[in-house]
Amino acid sequence: MAEPRRLRVLCLHSFRTSSDILRTQMxxxxxxxxxxxxxxxxxxxxxxxxxxxxxxxxxAFFPDAEYYEWWNATKTEDGIVEYRGVDASxxxxxxAFFAADAFDGVLGFSQGATLTTVLAAKGAVExxxxxxxxxxxxxxxxxxxxxxxxxxxxxxxxxPAARDLYAKATAAGASTPSLHLIGDxxxxxxxxxxERAAAQFLDATTARHERGHVIPKLEGATLETVRAFFEAQRxxxxxxxxxxxx
Numbered sequence: 001m002a003e004p005r006r007l008r009v010l011c012l013h014s015f016r017t018s019s020d021i022l023r024t025q026m027x028x029x030x031x032x033x034x035x036x037x038x039x040x041x042x043x044x045x046x047x048x049x050x051x052x053x054x055x056x057x058x059x060a061f062f063p064d065a066e067y068y069e070w071w072n073a074t075k076t077e078d079g080i081v082e083y084r085g086v087d088a089s090x091x092x093x094x095x096a097f098f099a100a101d102a103f104d105g106v107l108g109f110s111q112g113a114t115l116t117t118v119l120a121a122k123g124a125v126e127x128x129x130x131x132x133x134x135x136x137x138x139x140x141x142x143x144x145x146x147x148x149x150x151x152x153x154x155x156x157x158x159x160p161a162a163r164d165l166y167a168k169a170t171a172a173g174a175s176t177p178s179l180h181l182i183g184d185x186x187x188x189x190x191x192x193x194x195e196r197a198a199a200q201f202l203d204a205t206t207a208r209h210e211r212g213h214v215i216p217k218l219e220g221a222t223l224e225t226v227r228a229f230f231e232a233q234r235x236x237x238x239x240x241x242x243x244x245x246x
Contacts, residue, residue: 004239006040007104007230009150010097010130012112016050016067017058019043022109024062025215034218038230041107045096047071048085070115073158081158089115090122090129097130104233105148106130109215110189113154117197120149121165124174134169134176148233149178149201153186153213155193156200166200177203179229181216188213205229 013022023043026032031041050067058067071083093115097103108116123131123145134145156166180198182191191208198204207225209216218226234240 004234006036006038007233008040008042008100008102009105009107010093010100010103011041011043012070012093012106012108012115013043013046013068014110014112014153016052016054016069017062018066018068019046021058021062021065022112022215025109029215029217031215031218034223035227035230038227038234042100042103045092047089047092051084070111080160083157083159083162086115086118086157086159090119093119094129103130104146104237105150107150107152108154109152110154110213113151113197114157116149116151117154117200118157118162118165120174120176120178120201121162121169123147124169124172124176125165131176134174135172145175145177146236147176148229149176150181151178151194151197152181152215153183153189153194154180154197155189156197170200173202175203176201177229177233178205179226180204180206181222181226182206182208183211183213183216184208185210185212 011022013019026041047068047070050069051072054067070089071086074082074084076082106116106119119129120131120134122128124134127135131145131147133147178201180194182194184191198206205225207222209222
């Protein structure tokens with residue numbers, strides 16, 4: 001049996017923000033107080049330096065920050081969506097995941113959540129990156145994936161390459177467990193976008209909150225659902241007692 005400890009989660013920032021900003025957003029939302037006995041969150045790495053204008057609300061709340069993006073979406077003359085910089089970002093996250101000792105999952109907010117869905121698909125299809133254990137493991141089997149995904153206000157990637165990966169991951173019966181936090185008042189990433197992202201995962205848990213495009217404060221039924229998800233991930237590893245009680 002594995003030695004009990006907190007789950008370790010690598011956290012990926014949103015579009016044109018940073019790992020430092022994400023850390024602050026999670027602190028403001030009180031995630032350490034709500035989940036700190038179960039999970040240790042590491043906000044890293046950063047994407048590429050922002051290639052354009054920073055969202056006004058981000059600039060207003062974090063005026064002196066450095067800003068990063070995982071990719072910049074563009075369209076070809078034929079109207080095909082391309083994500084410039086995504087391949088290097090995938091490698092950057094993979095390197096960060098394996099550089100530290102024993103991460104158990106990946107959390108992404110907004111663009112970081114979309115990147116997480118791509119990482120999960122690549123793991124299932126190619127046996128590559130943080131979610132490599134999903135390849136060939138059917139949900140419920142003894143070989144089912146252990147590495148989990150948490151998507152906060154995310155959507156599926158829109159490039160042809162990503163759509164192909166998603167289709168292949170579905171055909172492979174990808175078993176990555178996932179948690180999706182969906183804001184009912186989210187106008188940046190409407191709930192239907194996050195619902196489609198959740199539907200990509202066979203083993204998906206969804207939790208709703210009343211706020212918009214934010215790292216939400218966890219309370220009530222939302223907190224219960226989120227804690228139950230992490231407690232289930234601990235139980236899969238044979239850790240029956242929260243770290244705070246050890």
